[in-house]
Amino acid sequence: MDEALLDHKLKEYLQANKQNFEEYLLNQAVNVREKIDDILKVGDIDLINNAHNLIHLIIDGNEQDKLSAFSRQEGIAWATFSLTLSFKLEWIQAIRRTMWAFIQKYNNEVQLIAIDDFFELEKQINNQIDYFLNEFFINYSTYKDALISSQRKEVEALSVPIIPITPTICILPLIGSVDTYRTNIMEGKILNEIGRLHIQTLIMDLSGISKMEIEVIDHLMKIIYGTSMMGCDTVITGLRPDVVRQMIQLGIKFDQETKTYATLQQALNQYLIK
Structure with a gap:
């Protein structure tokens, strides 16, 4: 057929x-x-x-x-x-x-x-x-x-939300767990955004972090050092007592250029309200 x-x-x-x-x-x-x-x-x-x-x-x-x-x-x-x-x-x-x-x-x-x-x-x-x-x-x-x-x-963009509040000042509120993978994303985005937006002051709020490993703390210090090399001052807010204790035990401390505040509100009052 x-x-x-x-x-x-x-x-x-x-x-x-x-x-x-x-x-x-x-x-x-x-x-x-x-x-x-x-x-x-x-x-x-x-x-x-x-x-x-x-x-x-x-x-x-x-x-x-x-x-x-x-x-x-x-x-x-x-x-x-x-x-x-x-x-x-x-x-x-x-x-x-x-x-x-x-x-x-x-x-x-x-x-x-x-x-x-x-x-x-x-x-x-x-x-x-x-x-x-x-x-x-x-x-x-x-x-x-x-x-x-x-x-x-x-997800990566949402996990590192850099928010401009003035032409030269930005806020980075970190929420949830921060692991090595996320800090690698943070490093790339922070440095890129500093160059792109010409950020002079980055306020990094850590009050919403639920967990931070020792390796992450060390990586965070390197990121802060990198922002300084690019001419950007880093302000840290909301450090939890357990994170501070870990830093003391490891002998880690911020350089003199890095300012710390107990809360994000205190930092905003200092930098935005004259």
Whole structure:
């Protein structure tokens, strides 16, 4: 049988048995079946409709560009809404099994497929499904990595919020836990912002810090030294008693140029209220 004619007749058969196909597919994908409504609500992804679209693209072996675009669309959608990959894999494999079950029914009910046509059909369908899965995972991974990188940059920006209060004075309120990774971000951003904004005084408020390791204290001192090298005075406010005790035990002390105040309000009164 002509390949195009076989593809056409097979699509007609699947369309005529659409409801039975969907029921069979849902029985094959037990875990996904319970999540179909949730996936539709979360990501506006209609798994049933997308399954029919995928099947038509798979049967049309010459629709590679459309199949590639569809896999990209699906990969980005699943990455955007952080949907479970195991559900996607189960769903595609269920589609594969369902297709072959209905091809068998088509062969039994409608027309006998010649052995050569069958092997060509097997190659076409399985290769297309494998191609879709490969492209899906590549697009998912690529978009997810870009999304994580973008989110990390946003978090990094929020974790070191340098706030200008005059053309030459800025505040850096630090909140939460400060570890080595965060101090590395601080160092780069502080030095860059001093150069970009021509900051002359940086008020660093530490009252909101919940935890600070010894290595972090040492790194913080180096950052303060770096700001001094760039012509910026550092003012420290809100030092907690436990941090001060650690500094005393380690023999760490601020240089004479670094001023300290008990609270941020005291520093603002000193530098802003004349």
